[in-house]
Amino acid sequence: MPYCSRCGVEVDDGAAECPLCEAPIQRLDAPAAPPGDGPYPQHIIDPQDTYRLSRAERRRIAVEILSLIAILGSGALLLMDLLSSADLGWSRYAVASIIFGWTAACLPIALHGRPKAAVAAVGAASVAFLVVLDAMDGAIGWSLSLGAPIALTSFAAVLATATCIATRRVKGLNLLGIGAIGLAAYLVALESLLRIGILGLERFGEARPYWSLVAALALVPVAVFLFYLHGRVARGADLRKIFRL
Amino acid sequence: MKHEGDAEAPRPRQDTSRPKVLRRYSDDRQYPGEHPWFALDHAAIIYPSILSDRVSAYYRIQAILDEKVDIPLLQRALDALRPRFPYFQIELRRGFFWFFFERNDEPNLVVEDSKFPMQRLSSGRKGVYLYRVRAHADRVSLEMCHILTDGYGAMIYFRSLLAEYYRLKGVRTEYGPMVFDPNDTPGPGEWEDAFSRYATPGAPGPARIGPAWHLPGIGLPVHTMRVVTGELSLSAALAKAKEHGATLTVYLSSVFLAALQDVQEAEGGDAPRSRRLPLRLQVPANLRNFFPSSTLRNFSLFALPELDTRLGRYEFAEIVARVKATMALAFTPKEIMRTITRNVATAKHPVVRAVPLTMKNLIMRGLYRSHGEALYSSLSTNVGQARLPDSFAARVRRIDVVLPSTPGLKTVAGMLSHGDSLSISFGSVIERRDLERAFFTRLVRDGLKVRVESNLGSADGKDA
Numbered sequence: 001m002p003y004c005s006r007c008g009v010e011v012d013d014g015a016a017e018c019p020l021c022e023a024p025i026q027r028l029d030a031p032a033a034p035p036g037d038g039p040y041p042q043h044i045i046d047p048q049d050t051y052r053l054s055r056a057e058r059r060r061i062a063v064e065i066l067s068l069i070a071i072l073g074s075g076a077l078l079l080m081d082l083l084s085s086a087d088l089g090w091s092r093y094a095v096a097s098i099i100f101g102w103t104a105a106c107l108p109i110a111l112h113g114r115p116k117a118a119v120a121a122v123g124a125a126s127v128a129f130l131v132v133l134d135a136m137d138g139a140i141g142w143s144l145s146l147g148a149p150i151a152l153t154s155f156a157a158v159l160a161t162a163t164c165i166a167t168r169r170v171k172g173l174n175l176l177g178i179g180a181i182g183l184a185a186y187l188v189a190l191e192s193l194l195r196i197g198i199l200g201l202e203r204f205g206e207a208r209p210y211w212s213l214v215a216a217l218a219l220v221p222v223a224v225f226l227f228y229l230h231g232r233v234a235r236g237a238d239l240r241k242i243f244r245l
Numbered sequence: 246m247k248h249e250g251d252a253e254a255p256r257p258r259q260d261t262s263r264p265k266v267l268r269r270y271s272d273d274r275q276y277p278g279e280h281p282w283f284a285l286d287h288a289a290i291i292y293p294s295i296l297s298d299r300v301s302a303y304y305r306i307q308a309i310l311d312e313k314v315d316i317p318l319l320q321r322a323l324d325a326l327r328p329r330f331p332y333f334q335i336e337l338r339r340g341f342f343w344f345f346f347e348r349n350d351e352p353n354l355v356v357e358d359s360k361f362p363m364q365r366l367s368s369g370r371k372g373v374y375l376y377r378v379r380a381h382a383d384r385v386s387l388e389m390c391h392i393l394t395d396g397y398g399a400m401i402y403f404r405s406l407l408a409e410y411y412r413l414k415g416v417r418t419e420y421g422p423m424v425f426d427p428n429d430t431p432g433p434g435e436w437e438d439a440f441s442r443y444a445t446p447g448a449p450g451p452a453r454i455g456p457a458w459h460l461p462g463i464g465l466p467v468h469t470m471r472v473v474t475g476e477l478s479l480s481a482a483l484a485k486a487k488e489h490g491a492t493l494t495v496y497l498s499s500v501f502l503a504a505l506q507d508v509q510e511a512e513g514g515d516a517p518r519s520r521r522l523p524l525r526l527q528v529p530a531n532l533r534n535f536f537p538s539s540t541l542r543n544f545s546l547f548a549l550p551e552l553d554t555r556l557g558r559y560e561f562a563e564i565v566a567r568v569k570a571t572m573a574l575a576f577t578p579k580e581i582m583r584t585i586t587r588n589v590a591t592a593k594h595p596v597v598r599a600v601p602l603t604m605k606n607l608i609m610r611g612l613y614r615s616h617g618e619a620l621y622s623s624l625s626t627n628v629g630q631a632r633l634p635d636s637f638a639a640r641v642r643r644i645d646v647v648l649p650s651t652p653g654l655k656t657v658a659g660m661l662s663h664g665d666s667l668s669i670s671f672g673s674v675i676e677r678r679d680l681e682r683a684f685f686t687r688l689v690r691d692g693l694k695v696r697v698e699s700n701l702g703s704a705d706g707k708d709a
Contacts, residue, residue, distance in 0.1 A: 004697075007682060007685065007686050007697075008686060008689040008690075009475070009685055009686070009689060010694065010695065010696040010697070011696070011698070012696075012698050015698070019473050019678075019697050019698060020473070020678055020681055020682040020685060020686070020697060021678075021682055022678075039384075040358070040381070040472070040700035041357070041358055041381050041382075169338070169371055170371060241345055241347075242340050243340070243341055243342065244340055244342060244345065245595075245598045245599065
């Protein structure tokens with residue numbers, strides 16, 4: 001059996017180097033066994049994955065395709081506008097929309113595996129898009145008082161609800177309950193924002209939400225009932241195990 | 246053509262009318278019904294909090310057979326065996342205050358082995374078991390999470406699995422306390438959290454110790470690890486241990502500490518000796534040898550033999566004497582009771598119990614680093630004899646136990662013997678291999694013949 005002259009240990013017939021000191025194994029008698037005959041398999045996870053595109057490669061290709069479509073589309077629209085009126089008019093709105101669409105599609109791909117970062121980035125891009133659209137008219141107005149707050153609240157509500165849903169290990173009727181709670185909170189926030197945006201902050205006292213509270217009061221009992229159904233009936237939950245001290 | 250099932254050996258004891266028993270859970274709770282659950286034992290409660298991509302808490306027992314593994318037959322053996330060990334057929338769930346186990350009815354499939362063993366399974370997903378059986382060529386492996394059981398429980402499961410596999414191949418095995426009959430009913434004592442039983446309120450805790458020296462080294466990529474296994478003659482190693490006036494565990498632990506001392510000296514360079522941290526080795530022991538229990542869940546604790554290298558270099562005879570004395574003092578029922586009581590009393594403290602699990606996780610992660618891994622340089626466990634039944638012992642060429650390392654300990658060792666083969670496996674998550682080299686070359690210099698193999702070459706470790 002071959003051995004390492006530095007460490008003095010014997011090694012496998014197929015070993016090209018010592019597992020301890022990495023020195024090459026001298027062979028005077030028999031040729032080395034073919035590689036792959038070692039004690040462990042050579043594949044890391046699944047041999048079938050070896051010749052497939054990796055997920056990272058697929059993501060990179062998707063971003064390339066989306067970028068090419070956005071560049072070609074934007075270029076074509078700008079050229080058409082320039083050729084027809086010798087000025088950039090309507091095409092600015094179209095190109096801004098294409099850029100926003102490209103951002104909203106590419107960010108989740110680029111931030112794969114970080115859903116919170118992706119939602120936050122798309123939220124920021126949406127606000128920026130609204131402000132740019134508003135600014136194209138010559139002055140910034142509705143985008144700051146209504147557009148940005150509503151967009152940010154919508155993304156925050158989606159993010160919070162999705163996080164809550166994702167952390168549930170057992171998924172069933174409880175997801176509907178979480179969705180109902182999220183919707184109730186969102187509606188209250190939305191009505192508050194609308195009233196503040198329309199009436200202004202100085203009349204905030206008059207801006208108490210009304211219809212959204214009615215909707216929330218209907219949604220919350222529904223959610224509680226769904227949680228109860230999910231936990232007690234469908235899962236046979238035992239409160240003693242959840243709250244065991 | 247002879248059907249595979251025709252070769253099956255008759256069962257020594259058939260129990261066709263399995264009585265429906267009330268399952269007994271830890272903490273004296275009995276909750277029969279559709280969704281049985283039970284609490285983690287007191288050694289296991291730390292593990293779910295520290296699991297990560299780099300800390301898997303899985304260890305592995307693997308047997309190299311004399312022929313290629315028949316995977317469909319192994320699957321049948323696993324399926325037949327599972328009902329006998331209901332406390333392993335569970336998934337990990339989160340409560341508000343503690344993690345708990347809940348019955349898992351999903352199929353548990355034998356999976357193909359891979360180059361890097363013992364990677365963490367997604368215990369957060371529903372239906373994921375905390376152990377798995379793997380196969381590759383002539384090797385069967387059981388990867389068991391420490392949340393479930395210790396080496397003793399895993400060995401019984403592994404022996405029983407092999408016995409059932411060979412029974413399906415036509416080899417009859419006598420069942421007993423070391424090999425369970427798949428048709429038997431689990432005894433209530435097998436579910437027990439034995440730590441709770443032997444905690445003695447009022448017993449003082451163990452003495453506090455400071456941090457120990459740790460191996461330096463650049464980590465291997467995440468989800469990879471190096472396994473270096475050395476095989477030597479058990480009779481030769483026993484004779485050598487006897488020469489040094491020690492048991493095999495004491496001898497191998499002493500060699501490990503001596504190797505750590507070699508690495509520390511080589512690493513220390515010209516730094517003043519007075520600034521060195523002590524070398525401390527965790528050597529676990531099966532507590533069933535000290536406290537009667539038939540539990541198949543965790544029931545082990547450890548001794549911490551130590552070298553204070555600020556005092557100078559230790560000769561091997563001095564190391565053996567220190568290890569022997571430390572283990573003799575640590576492994577007595579009274580001393581063990583200190584640690585058992587401290588662990589159980591902490592977990593049962595009303596304030597600790599009332600802390601929500603999310604906060605407990607943060608605290609336990611910090612405690613594990615500061616009061617766990619920081620206190621010892623490495624870990625070396627000797628599981629002892631595999632004690633395979635005679636009916637198929639000759640068909641198993643070697644058995645290894647491989648421990649998972651962590652970014653804190655970096656390199657750890659597990660030892661197991663079968664027949665005249667003593668297997669010593671190092672699990673490591675760093676590129677450098679000087680501890681393994683120092684250990685095995687010491688054995689070679691002591692006159693023992695060692696054959697070494699690894700799951701990766703030097704290039705793999707750097708590029709993988």
